[in-house]
Amino acid sequence: MTAIIxxxxxxxxxxxxxxxxxxxxxxxxxxHSPNHLLELFQRYREDNRFLQPPNxxxxxxxxxxxxxxxRIRPLLVLMACNLFKEEVEPALPAAYAxxxxxxxxxxxxDIMDNAPxxxxxxxxxxxxxxxxxxxxxxxxxxxxxxYLLRVKESREGASTELxxxxxxxxIEVCEGQQLDMxxxxxxxxxxxxxxxxxxxxxxxxxxxxxxxxxxxxxxxRADVDRLDLFGRKLGIAFxxxxxxxxxxxxxxKFGKKVGGDIVQNKKTYLLLKAMEKADAPSxxxxxxxxxxxxxxxxxxxxxxxxxxxxxxxxxxxxxxQQLYTDEAYAxxxxxxxxxxxxxxxxxxxxxxxxxEY
Amino acid sequence: MTAIIxxxxxxxxxxxxxxxxxxxxxxxxxxHSPNHLLELFQRYREDNRFLQPPNxxxxxxxxxxxxxxxRIRPLLVLMACNLFKEEVEPALPAAYAxxxxxxxxxxxxDIMDNAPxxxxxxxxxxxxxxxxxxxxxxxxxxxxxxYLLRVKESREGASTELxxxxxxxxIEVCEGQQLDMxxxxxxxxxxxxxxxxxxxxxxxxxxxxxxxxxxxxxxxRADVDRLDLFGRKLGIAFxxxxxxxxxxxxxxKFGKKVGGDIVQNKKTYLLLKAMEKADAPSxxxxxxxxxxxxxxxxxxxxxxxxxxxxxxxxxxxxxxQQLYTDEAYAxxxxxxxxxxxxxxxxxxxxxxxxxEY
Numbered sequence: 168m169t170a171i172i173x174x175x176x177x178x179x180x181x182x183x184x185x186x187x188x189x190x191x192x193x194x195x196x197x198x199h200s201p202n203h204l205l206e207l208f209q210r211y212r213e214d215n216r217f218l219q220p221p222n223x224x225x226x227x228x229x230x231x232x233x234x235x236x237x238r239i240r241p242l243l244v245l246m247a248c249n250l251f252k253e254e255v256e257p258a259l260p261a262a263y264a265x266x267x268x269x270x271x272x273x274x275x276x277d278i279m280d281n282a283p284x285x286x287x288x289x290x291x292x293x294x295x296x297x298x299x300x301x302x303x304x305x306x307x308x309x310x311x312x313x314y315l316l317r318v319k320e321s322r323e324g325a326s327t328e329l330x331x332x333x334x335x336x337x338i339e340v341c342e343g344q345q346l347d348m349x350x351x352x353x354x355x356x357x358x359x360x361x362x363x364x365x366x367x368x369x370x371x372x373x374x375x376x377x378x379x380x381x382x383x384x385x386x387x388r389a390d391v392d393r394l395d396l397f398g399r400k401l402g403i404a405f406x407x408x409x410x411x412x413x414x415x416x417x418x419x420k421f422g423k424k425v426g427g428d429i430v431q432n433k434k435t436y437l438l439l440k441a442m443e444k445a446d447a448p449s450x451x452x453x454x455x456x457x458x459x460x461x462x463x464x465x466x467x468x469x470x471x472x473x474x475x476x477x478x479x480x481x482x483x484x485x486x487x488q489q490l491y492t493d494e495a496y497a498x499x500x501x502x503x504x505x506x507x508x509x510x511x512x513x514x515x516x517x518x519x520x521x522x523e524y
Numbered sequence: 525m526t527a528i529i530x531x532x533x534x535x536x537x538x539x540x541x542x543x544x545x546x547x548x549x550x551x552x553x554x555x556h557s558p559n560h561l562l563e564l565f566q567r568y569r570e571d572n573r574f575l576q577p578p579n580x581x582x583x584x585x586x587x588x589x590x591x592x593x594x595r596i597r598p599l600l601v602l603m604a605c606n607l608f609k610e611e612v613e614p615a616l617p618a619a620y621a622x623x624x625x626x627x628x629x630x631x632x633x634d635i636m637d638n639a640p641x642x643x644x645x646x647x648x649x650x651x652x653x654x655x656x657x658x659x660x661x662x663x664x665x666x667x668x669x670x671y672l673l674r675v676k677e678s679r680e681g682a683s684t685e686l687x688x689x690x691x692x693x694x695i696e697v698c699e700g701q702q703l704d705m706x707x708x709x710x711x712x713x714x715x716x717x718x719x720x721x722x723x724x725x726x727x728x729x730x731x732x733x734x735x736x737x738x739x740x741x742x743x744x745r746a747d748v749d750r751l752d753l754f755g756r757k758l759g760i761a762f763x764x765x766x767x768x769x770x771x772x773x774x775x776x777k778f779g780k781k782v783g784g785d786i787v788q789n790k791k792t793y794l795l796l797k798a799m800e801k802a803d804a805p806s807x808x809x810x811x812x813x814x815x816x817x818x819x820x821x822x823x824x825x826x827x828x829x830x831x832x833x834x835x836x837x838x839x840x841x842x843x844x845q846q847l848y849t850d851e852a853y854a855x856x857x858x859x860x861x862x863x864x865x866x867x868x869x870x871x872x873x874x875x876x877x878x879x880e881y
Contacts, residue, residue: 224702341663345581
């Protein structure tokens with residue numbers, strides 16, 4: 168916004184006023200900035216902490232919700248609502264439901280992966296214990312529905328539509344997690360299967376958040392479908408980028424240790440593509456590297472990355488990411504509201520997909 | 525029913541016909557026998573198996589749903605619906621939702637308790653693995669909501685009322701499970717706390733099943749409240765009976781190994797009452813027995829049972845169970861439908877609470 172204002176600094180004040188009106192109220196509806204939406208969400212979260220007894224059950228929920236996270240999914244709910252409606256407050260319980268659900272999946276995933284850390288802090292099952300982690304996760308899932316039921320029905324059947332959208336995503340996330348676990352024990356994973364897995368595990372909840380926000384805002388069925396498509400493409404592009412960054416990212420900017428996927432033999436797009444493109448000796452070497460318990464992590468990462476470079480898998484991944492990014496923007500573009508109303512979601516998309524390599 | 529028909533065998537055929545009409549159609553509505561309801565439920569279950577991929581995620585759900593269980597909760601849903609309505613088919617998805625939820629809690633509880641067996645078969649986390657157990661349980665919880673959403677709305681707002689009833693019970697069950705886990709590490713558990721714990725852990729879902737069935741049947745708010753009370757009293761009486769049977773049951777009829785609670789130092793009503801009533805030396809002896817790792821299971825069970833007998837805790841437990849049973853019948857009696865319509869629920873209550881000692 169500041170940049171746009173600067174761009175128009177040579178205009179007369181009245182011109183600028185009109186411009187701001189246009190940006191802030193396309194279609195005569197107030198558009199809320201991502202920061203403002205985030206603030207609204209954080210306030211709602213603060214008003215709805217899990218302070219009730221038994222403390223052993225509920226404290227872990229506040230713990231995991233407090234140790235960070237970018238609140239991408241609740242923001243998507245609110246932004247999608249704001250595409251169609253000035254008032255975003257009715258979408259706040261749904262935004263919270265989605266954030267609770269997302270953190271529930273992280274909590275249970277950390278138990279399944281035996282991950283000691285989450286966002287740099289001890290995971291719930293480490294900070295408390297595994298049984299608490301399982302049970303608090305369970306009750307989080309129930310509370311996600313509890314918050315969905317707090318969304319006021321703007322028209323008949325809106326509540327059940329909202330719950331159906333949520334359920335579809337929630338089931339897909341579990342199916343994606345199961346496929347991801349299956350892939351660990353399989354050596355014949357194909358790229359289309361991988362793309363389907365990340366669509367379920369990562370993209371389905373982004374798309375669910377968008378569809379729910381749109382539905383609360385009063386979007387048409389067709390626009391809800393476009394939001395769904397936008398979310399799915401965005402999510403796949405995001406995960407592909409994550410795969411690329413894990414190997415080729417700048418360690419200082421990435422936040423996680425570069426090369427982690429290679430060390431764990433994770434079947435990412437890069438590895439699957441390398442297996443597809445490599446000649447016989449390189450493929451044999453790749454398998455050797457994956458099975459070699461003697462190598463240091465650094466040696467393994469360097470050797471595998473060298474094979475990736477030799478067969479141009481990074482470029483292939485970037486091209487595919489770009490394809491999904493373009494499709495995401497096209498789906499967003501097709502939504503039948505004034506283009507200016509989409510600025511928040513465009514900003515969000517470029518923030519999510521524009522991370523530096 | 526057969527017994528009743530025999531009783532009336534000296535009547536003329538037309539008399540018998542009228543009598544059957546009276547029993548079968550009080551208030552002019554068909555009453556379904558528990559067996560018929562069970563059959564309807566089993567058919568619905570068969571039509572809604574979890575056959576979809578990924579098999580690794582869904583097969584454990586069919587497994588746990590197939591290894592038995594008395595289907596008490598779905599029967600309560602259908603019977604409560606049938607109190608008010610002839611057609612019970614609309615309640616079938618809710619009955620299935622409750623059974624799925626119940627089995628989800630068993631699945632996750634078995635992981636938390638590290639229990640190798642469930643209904644005499646390997647538990648899910650043993651038959652498959654712990655991660656599968658966690659994830660399949662999660663998706664079961666989501667499918668419970670999925671089935672609730674399949675209940676056709678008979679009047680505006682019925683779906684959200686149904687979901688609210690379900691959510692309340694589901695949250696209570698988790699809270700009850702947490703309290704139960706807390707009690708394991710506490711030596712100062714009081715009887716009112718224990719009764720509250722079993723109300724949450726055991727009774728809340730029975731009462732939820734009844735309220736949901738009633739709500740689908742079109743019960744008034746007051747009658748839903750009566751069903752709630754009936755379920756809570758029934759559930760507490762049932763758990764007290766379970767405590768008694770675990771120590772004093774006939775091993776052949778009980779189905780589980782008698783004395784298991786004593787071996788595990790489980791804080792049952794019997795133990796808490798014994799601690800309350802015992803004189804100082806007996807109390808010291810009780811603590812000694814609980815901490816003694818040298819004793820055989822049989823010796824420990826015999827010694828603790830002897831203290832129970834000395835202080836009459838079995839009789840106290842039976843009296844309290846009778847009190848809750850009476851309150852359950854009174855709540856059932858107060859429901860504003862013809863008394864004859866309640867015969868199924870009365871039969872069920874006497875079946876649940878009339879197990880032999």
